[in-house]
Amino acid sequence: MDINSHVLLLFANAFLTTALSVVIVGVILLREYRPTIRRLKDEAAASSSADTTNHNKTSSDLRDLS
Amino acid sequence: MTLAIFAIVLTAYVAVAALLARRIKNKDDFYVMGEQGSTLLIVGTLAATFLSAVTLMGIAGISYSEGPLVIAALGSFGAWVGTLIAVVFIGRKLKALNCRTMMDFFDYRFNNKWVSVVALILMVIGLLGYGIIQLIGAGLVLAEIIDIPFPVIIFAFTLALLAFCSLSGMYGVVYTDTMMFFTMLAIAFVIAPMLIGDAGFEAMKGLGETLPGFWTVGGANDRPLGWSISQFLVWILFFACTPALVSRVFPAKNDFVILKVAVIGVFFAPAMQLLVFLAASAMQVIQPGIEPTDRAMIVGFMEHTNPTLAGIGLAGLMASIMSTASTLFVLTGFALARDLYEKLFDREVSERKGVVLGRISQAVVALVVCAVAISRPAGIYWISIYAGAIFAVAWLPTIVAAMHWRRMNANAALACMLVGSITFIVVGELERHGLISLPLHIDNLQVAILLGTLALIAVGLKSQPSEYELKVFDDIRARRLSDTTIRDILARPDGARELVREYRQVWGIMVLFVIIAGALWGYLFSKLGT
Secondary structure (H helix, E strand, C coil): CCCCHHHHHHHHHHHHHHHHHHHHHHHHHHHHHHHHHHHHHHHHHHHHHHCCCCCCHHHHHHHCCC | CHHHHHHHHHHHHHHHHHHHHHHCCCHHHHHHHHHCECHHHHHHHHHHHHCCHHHHHHHHHHHHHHCCHHHHHHHHHHHHHHHHHHHHHHHHHHHHCCCCCHHHHHHHHHCCHHHHHHHHHHHHHHHHHHHHHHHHHHHHHHHHHHCCCHHHHHHHHHHHHHHHHHHCHHHHHHHHHHHHHHHHHHHHHHHHHHHHHHHCHHHHHHHHHHCCCCCCCCCCCCCCHHHHHHHHHHHHHHHHHCHHHHHHHCCECCHHHHHHHHHHHHHHHHHHHHHHHHHHHHHHHHCCCCCCHHHHHHHHHHHCCCHHHHHHHHHHHHHHHHHHHHHHHHHHHHHHHHHHHHHHCCCCCCHHHHHHHHHHHHHHHHHHHHHHHHHCCHHHHHHHHHHCCHHHHHHHHHHHHHHHCCCCCHHHHHHHHHHHHHHHHHHHHHHHCCCCCCCCCCCHHHHHHHHHHHHHHHHHHHCCCCHHHHHHHHHHHHCCHHHHHHHHHHCCCCHHHHHHHHHHHHHHHHHHHHHHHHHHHHHHHHHHCC
């Protein structure tokens, strides 16, 4: 199969544009949002284990975070 | 029929703008839509502003005559990546600093009237020069298609632009941009595939035999690789800090909108452009010999599709002109009202008066644009040679250094902007008049960026930043849009759940668009590259 390397460059660059945007946004999410998401999940888990017999609506909602 | 479409489309935009005028209650509403921009609206305005008449006519014409890779493979790639930089690295940071315009950043960072004056002058020249020349070029084409005198077209356009910029400010621009985005999508995803289908992939590949080099980066005219690389540099540097694109994220509701736009909006840049360029190449199979070549896509949708699609194509061409022009002109109006009158002249202005002032300045801009575009003074063509790229040579090194270099100060900023812009124009003129010749593959933009950056570094090292500049630098480094977004969302009832939902949604969109991009480009490569 003959491949035109110039055409490959064109479509590779088009794909690379999306790939770059995904990588950059992924890094932002992991660095800037994941710590908070983790903290919220830990708090929810701690809160729900402290309240196992008390059917607290807030803690049962936050269990959904995990 | 064409006249009817022209009238209906313009009327629709003005009607939407008139409806939106009631939402303008204060300056924030006028300048940044009250920061209520949803993902759809910000994607719409970004993609519509990105795609201008340059894509549908100029570059499409080159794709038709020389091959679709000549500009797209490297030059357009630079534009796509530049857009990503503008959204994520510059726009997002400026929004974190509560900037309503890019000038707000210069004012905050340096608090120096001379820096603000020079930056403002460069911005107004850059925006107006680039915008007016596009309006003229596309207006001439439209006048021919619709068979209306050119001054009437320009007058009608500027009236429409005046309506939606002046009546509803950024609301008008963003909503009409999004309407325009859908007509552009129709060109890219309905009309272009039809033309490609009519030509057939095999016949398109066969153009490599009849026009040797058609499917290479050098194209049928065998342009050197160095030229293609310099095109990449021009577009990436220009798009990375042009106010037209950076300011698209200011109306966004929150950081999650911007992150989604960084994926979705930046996907549509190559998606819309490449399909248009491939369709233009298909026109070489369907109807070779079109002159001038920048009419290739227009001939395509006017003469090789059904009347409905032809009308949509015409609306799309109008959209490509107006979406870019509206953004450029509304930003110029903002510069006059807010950055010049309110800040540089130090006038305290109430919310209500601020909105009135904003509207008046839009009217002034519309009058100037209309007069210059109709009269077409020789000077405007000269200005346009340098207008667009002025942001690359003068602003980009300044903004990057302002964000990342602790020693950056007002003197270095002035040095960079003045040396960069003057070098760009002087070297360009000397070369144009044959008084100097630059080495192969080097152009005046590269020389100007290099000298501007060197001037910035030299002056930055020689002079000291003030206490204010050091304090602001630390503040800029510390402030993150994600912190504001997290705080705002968690303050709401059920905020934790909403935060997790938004977080997961962005991941979902990322996965989805990687799959879509892989499928689309993989399919086209299998048809055209093997």
